Amino acid sequence: MSVLSIPSKVSNVKLAGIAAAVPKNIVSNDYFEAFFESTDIESVSKMSGVKTRRWVDENTTTGDLCYQSALKLLSELGWEPSTIDGLIFISQTPDFLLPPTAMRLHKKLEMKTASIAFDVNLGCSGYPYGLWLASLMLQSDDVNRVLVLAGDTISKVVDPHDRATAMLFGDAGSATALEYSDKQVSWSFVMGTDGNGVDNLVIPDSGFIKNFMARDKRLNDKKSDRLFMDGTEIFNFTLKTVPPLVSHLVNEYGIDVGRFYFHQANLFMINHLRKKMKVPESAVPTNIDLFGNTSVASIPLLFATDNLCKDEVDHIAMAGFGVGYSWSALAMPVDNDTKRIFLEV
């Protein structure tokens, strides 16, 4: 496993709270009857598990969903913005190409100037990465509180006529509050990257590169400025990567994980992984049926909405995997004080 991924342990970190926000607008599978045959909709829904998803309107951004999450979370925690030393915004659908969306959020949240704020461009794997970065920041003497704002509005970049992506994705934003703790509690991370996946989940014409994948036959009937996904390659990657990722947490770190929060990629995929890893169904919550695949927000959204029985579970694990290819996982002890908030905006 060490060949595939980098392990990292971080101590003295407390997960104070998580808030996840979804748009009020519910889009059911019926909506897609204007684009696809009903048999196609049924087949895709059966495999993906998605029955409804939430989509933003054209005026709402990923930053807005994360801002609402952060506002609610700070209020519930009783944290003043002036006490926050760092803000990490993770998204592949930011409010701007430049400046970083973290700047807009820094301003809206009225944070102090003596703070660190930046964007991270990661998707499905991004949430554990964000927690890792925040945990490392908290090792600095003058950094005591960090916000990780993770979200995506993939509905803005899908082609409604592309069966592979149109029905799969939902929009969501989240805010996670971490702070320094004197307790020597360890968070165990595992992370890895394989750039060979760069053209399997991509918006080819979304930046400054020209003619990327111009000769790729898979894009013959696709729009180059919309999200392209080669689902079969992504599935192969996931089968190859996720079991050893989880195995590292459970076996090499020796952590007794009672609850696994997997990135909500696709229900068929999650169920197959669960069976392959011999993890009981009760230990793997899902909510893709309600919210679709919400990219980087799927893990915090799942955690915020899960009925976690704190007395029965000592440790939880999170695993994100996808676009890049990129993967990351985290195991941490359950903290009974962690606030979990779900909101519709």
Next chain:
Amino acid sequence: MYDEFLEGMAEILEIDTLNEESKFDELDVVWDSLAIVSTIALLDQCFDAMIPGSQLAEVSSVNEILSLVESQN
């Protein structure tokens, strides 16, 4: 394992039965990305084999799928 695989393939292709000689065009089945993803999972489950989707996209019969599995062993 072969029986489980053949049963699984029949389910994926939404037909009652098939055998190793079955060809997709003769069966009039849909061999699309959903069927391929399901087949990747089935091969992993039955043979612990990881066949790339791009290779499965090119096959036109059950025998060709089994050949891909054998070539990996």
